[in-house]
Amino acid sequence: MRTSTTAAMTTEEIMRVALDQSGMRDIPADSGVHVRGDGIRRIYATIDCDVADLLLARELRCDAVLTHHPEGTASLHGWRLIARQVEQMVECGVPVDRAEAAIQRRMHMVELNSHVRNYGRVAQAAQLLKLSFLNVHLPCDVISRRLITEKMAPFQQPDSHATVADIIAALQEFPEQKLAATEPKVLLGAPDRLAGRVAVAMAGYTNGGLEVLKAYFEAGVGCVLMMHFPEADLREAREQKLAGNLIITGHMASDSIGINVYLDELERRGLEVIRAGGIIVPR
Ligand SMILES: [Fe+2]
Ligand SMILES: [Fe+2]
Structure with missing residues (x-):
């Protein structure tokens, strides 16, 4: 039911909407609430987030920033989810041992690359700016x-x-x-x-x-x-x-498809959503 007044949500409730829409019980390793908050009415949504996005969100008087790509510790641990590709390959008839072997090279490379990341930088800035901050990757x-x-x-x-x-x-x-x-x-x-x-x-x-x-x-x-x-x-x-x-x-076109479904639902629940950061907005 669409509400005319803006409803307030917590970061956990915002995350839960994505989990429910994607049929997940727990927050996956590539997603997370990095700065929790309550009373969120207006959010800045983006595909990628750096400190400039946080400042823009504050300028636009948002209470929270919701980004797609992994941030914080989610960007260190997310590579484990490459294992999900085994299931997808098996569905398409790939023998399970072949599928498991097939992901090894890529998983190793992505893990090594994650070591390079300055994983806490944006989350720390959000904390300093007193902005709630979360990233929702796999569900979208x-x-x-x-x-x-x-x-x-x-x-x-x-x-x-x-x-x-x-x-x-x-x-x-x-x-x-x-x-x-x-x-x-x-x-x-x-x-x-x-x-x-x-x-x-x-x-x-x-x-x-x-x-x-x-x-x-x-x-x-x-x-x-x-x-x-x-x-x-x-x-x-x-x-x-x-x-x-x-x-x-x-990349941006395909990511935007899932992100928009999620953001539409947050709007339906009364949040005000500013779509930015490369999200392709079909209006
Ligand atoms: Fe994505
Ligand atoms: Fe992506």
Whole structure:
């Protein structure tokens, strides 16, 4: 029920909405309340957050900042969620031992990169500014993946003769995709090729890189959708002439799909939400 007056929420309640929408009981390792607070009525929502965003949020008289990408300790521990990709691969017919082996290289690399992070910087600034601060990553990505998977359902029939171009056209039906400055891009394969079975390889902290891509193709998946893909892995994939299609769906466009569902719900509960920080707003 939409309320005309602004309701006040706590940081925990704001987090709980995302968990409920994505079917999670506990806060995942890549998300967290970094500065807790009560009586929140007006929030600044962003995909990425630095100290400048906090100052902008204060300038805009917000009580809290809600960012998508991991911050604080969530940015140190989130890499563990790459393990979720095993489940996704198994759903697509990858043998479990093959799937577990496929994530090792990427998981190791992402963990090593997390050691570089100045993880507490933004959270500390939020504390000094007396701004409530939380980041909600996996729950929003689960929502994006769910909606994109639903969109792909018609193409999963064995008699589907959809091409890679048809998959891209379906993705473009999302208002966020239509409005984004990016377009889904074919990194491997070609638009006129048959798509075959489609895997939506998202909501696993980050892309799985070359080995995960190979595992999907070996299991008979014809077209893999990822939000983004590393350059070095792409080079290797091309050298190895992998026989499959890889579409990157656009990072901000794809993240915005799930984020908007979440923010719409917060608004429905009476919060005032300022969408900033690169969120693609379909209005
Ligand atoms: Fe995301
Ligand atoms: Fe993202």
